[in-house]
Amino acid sequence: MLSKQPIGVFDSGVGGISTLRVLTQMLPNEDFIFFGDSLHAPYGSKTAGQVVDLSQKVVDTLLAQNVKAIVIACNTATSSAKPWLVDHYPNVPIIGIEPALKEAVDDGHQDILVLGTALTLSLPKFQTQLDQYQENHHITVLPCPGLADLIEQGDKRLTDIKALLIDLFKDIQNRSFSAVVLGCTHYPFIQPLIETYLAQKNNIKFYTGYEGIGRQLIRTLEQKNLLRENHDKRYIKFLTSKKGQDELELYKKLFKNGIQL
Structure with a gap:
């Protein structure tokens, strides 16, 4: 039973x-x-x-x-x-x-962007994984404070979500990535939006x-x-x-x- x-x-x-x-x-x-x-x-x-x-x-x-x-x-x-x-x-x-960094690495990606909350990305579990792979891969780790909180409120905060993404991505807007790891379960709800603000908009593989x-x-x-x-x-x-x-x-x-x- x-x-x-x-x-x-x-x-x-x-x-x-x-x-x-x-x-x-x-x-x-x-x-x-x-x-x-x-x-x-x-x-x-x-x-x-x-x-x-x-x-x-x-x-x-x-x-x-x-x-x-x-x-x-x-x-x-x-x-x-x-x-x-x-x-x-x-x-x-x-x-x-868990953040799917290993999955992205196993698929052969070299230029990987990891998005997540500051706490998730700072904890030993992710840091151990990062230490294992970063020597032979180009891994950019980007904490996204406030993003999950806005997504939590649904469509009504869409304008604020877009503004925050522009601010978060300003330092990487000219970088090209072949893979993006969405290290927070809130983020897949806005995956198409995230792709819009990345320099390389084609052939990006997202990992959840x-x-x-x-x-x-x-x-x-x-x-x-x-x-x-x-x-x-x-x-x-x-x-x-x-x-x-x-x-x-x-x-x-x-x-x-x-x-x-």
């Missing part, structure tokens, strides 16, 4: 919905419960300790919904909180997303890590005999730490249509 329980997915806010969209396509027989901690978004501007505390509360909320596994659809929470969560919830499969985390989730569920094989009436449920129905309506809108650019 455990295989019939839903999968929990969480993020600091709306960003993880972009991950959820891919997971629901890769696992069409699974039910999902998404929790957006929008009341405390974004995690990228908080300390690692704060992110651990917030992530624990979210995991407890999802476990109260009887989920069979948890996906951390937040690069910052994965880097800051996943080791602690895995240690404190040993009976729960916990999978976390979504397929990787999807494959890892499938392998984990198979190993634990938790994969659901047949399900005609699957559901996707949205929860939020923010009061009011407006946030849930935004989640549903983003899941269905994304941000209209």
Whole structure:
């Protein structure tokens, strides 16, 4: 009966919905419960300790919904909180997303741009990966303070998002990259916009890590005999730490249509 329980997915806010969209396509027989901690978004501007505390509360909320596994659809929470969560919830499969720098390197790219929150990019998990590859590759790391916060508010902040991207990219606007790693799950919602502000607009490959985390989730569920094989009436449920129905309506809108650019 455990295989019939839903999968929990969480993020600091709306960003993880972009991950959820891919997971629901890769696992069409699974039910999902998404929790957006929008009341405390974004995690990228908080300390690692704060992110651990917030992530624990979210995991407890999802476990109260009887989920069979948890996906951390937040690069910052994965880097800051996943080791602690895995240690404190040993009976729960916990999978976390990470910046897909390795994937870009493995595909043979030499000129790589990595975008992410300041916290994600500063933590040992990413720094270790960066140290491993930067000697033989041209890797530009660009923290994007404030970007996730604007995306969190949806279409209504599109003008501000564009202005911030212009400011963030001003020092690299003449640089050419063959690959861009989107190291925050909020960023794929504006991927076409990001491409617009890059000097090289053709033949750029974007990496999100979504397929990787999807494959890892499938392998984990198979190993634990938790994969659901047949399900005609699957559901996707949205929860939020923010009061009011407006946030849930935004989640549903983003899941269905994304941000209209």
